Amino acid sequence: MSANTKKLAERLSAILVDLHSGQRLSAHGLAEKYGVSLKTIKRDLGQRLDNLPWLETGPQFYRLDTQKMQHTNLETLTRFCRFAAIKELFPPIDQAFLDNLLKDHILVKGLKYENIQGLKQQFLQLEQAIDSYHMVYFDYCKINEKQAKPYTIAPYGLVNKNGIWYVIGLDQGKEKTYNFKQISNVEILSTTFECDQNLKEKLRHSDSLYHGNQIQQITLQVNHNIAPYFRRQAQFPNQDILETLPNGDLIIQCRDINPVEVLPMVKYWLPHITIISPRSLQQDIKDMLNQYLQAS
Incomplete structure (x- = not known):
C-alpha cells in the first residue's frame, strides 16, 4: 500500500x-x-x-x-x-x-502501526508546538545508544511512514528526523520560530523520510523482469519513471532522497537493479557485496 x-x-x-x-x-x-x-x-x-x-x-x-x-x-x-x-x-x-x-469478514492487510497509546500526551504536545510554531525541548535516545541526549528543535511535522511515527524539524537550521518513540521528556518552550513555508511544502509532498543529507537525484536502471513492480507502485520514495528502453528495462529517478532509503532496496532487488548515478553509490553496493563474500 x-x-x-x-x-x-x-x-x-x-x-x-x-x-x-x-x-x-x-x-x-x-x-x-x-x-x-x-x-x-x-x-x-x-x-x-x-x-x-x-x-x-x-x-x-x-x-x-x-x-x-x-x-x-x-x-x-x-x-x-x-x-x-x-x-x-x-x-x-x-x-x-x-x-x-x-464484521471482519473481509480483511485488508498491510496497514500495521506501532502502538503509541501510552504516549498520547507527548504526541499532543508536539502537535501543539507544530501548530503554534513553538520550539520544543526533548531527550532523544538513538538506536544502539544507552544514553539519551538533549535536543532543542523547531518542529515542522509528525509523519507516519510504514506505521512508524517520526518527528521532522530543524536543529540549528539543519533538517533532522527523529523516531517519535525514542523521544522523551517533551517540553514546549516559550520561544517561537518563523515557519519556513518551503520546508512545510516539501514535507507535504515528499515521500522521503530522512530529511537532511539528501542527494538531489539518484538514477537507476531496472531490469525488465521486475519492471512491472515499479510500474504498478513506486518502490522508492519520490520515484519517477524517466524512460522505458527497447528491451523493457526502466530508467527511474528518485529526487531529494537519502541513500539510506535506496541502498537497502537495491540490495533486495539484486541483480536486477543498477545505480547509474551517482556512481559512488554503485561502488558502495559492490563494496558491501565484497565484504559479505569475504566474511563468508
Whole structure:
C-alpha cells in the first residue's frame, strides 16, 4: 500500500473519530488542519465516507447521527477508514457489503502501526508546538545508544511512514528526523520560530523520510523482469519513471532522497537493479557485496 494511501487512511480515521464524538466539523477547518485542499476534504466526506449516517452533509458543515453509531467502537471505525482509503479496490458497495466488512469478514492487510497509546500526551504536545510554531525541548535516545541526549528543535511535522511515527524539524537550521518513540521528556518552550513555508511544502509532498543529507537525484536502471513492480507502485520514495528502453528495462529517478532509503532496496532487488548515478553509490553496493563474500 502506497504512502499516500496510508496518509489518507490516517486522515479519515482522525476525522471520523471527531465526527463519532458528536462534533460538527467545518470543511474549511479540516482543509486547513490537514494541509489539503477544500476539494479533497469534500471528496473525503462526500465520497469516501458517504455510507455513514449523516445529519448534516455540507457544503460548509458536517455532522453524524451518533445515535445510529452508538454501538460502533474505535476498532470498527479504524477498519472502516482503512477500507474507505482503498474503496476503489472493491466493487460498488451497498449496506449489506458494508455490514460484512465491519464484521471482519473481509480483511485488508498491510496497514500495521506501532502502538503509541501510552504516549498520547507527548504526541499532543508536539502537535501543539507544530501548530503554534513553538520550539520544543526533548531527550532523544538513538538506536544502539544507552544514553539519551538533549535536543532543542523547531518542529515542522509528525509523519507516519510504514506505521512508524517520526518527528521532522530543524536543529540549528539543519533538517533532522527523529523516531517519535525514542523521544522523551517533551517540553514546549516559550520561544517561537518563523515557519519556513518551503520546508512545510516539501514535507507535504515528499515521500522521503530522512530529511537532511539528501542527494538531489539518484538514477537507476531496472531490469525488465521486475519492471512491472515499479510500474504498478513506486518502490522508492519520490520515484519517477524517466524512460522505458527497447528491451523493457526502466530508467527511474528518485529526487531529494537519502541513500539510506535506496541502498537497502537495491540490495533486495539484486541483480536486477543498477545505480547509474551517482556512481559512488554503485561502488558502495559492490563494496558491501565484497565484504559479505569475504566474511563468508
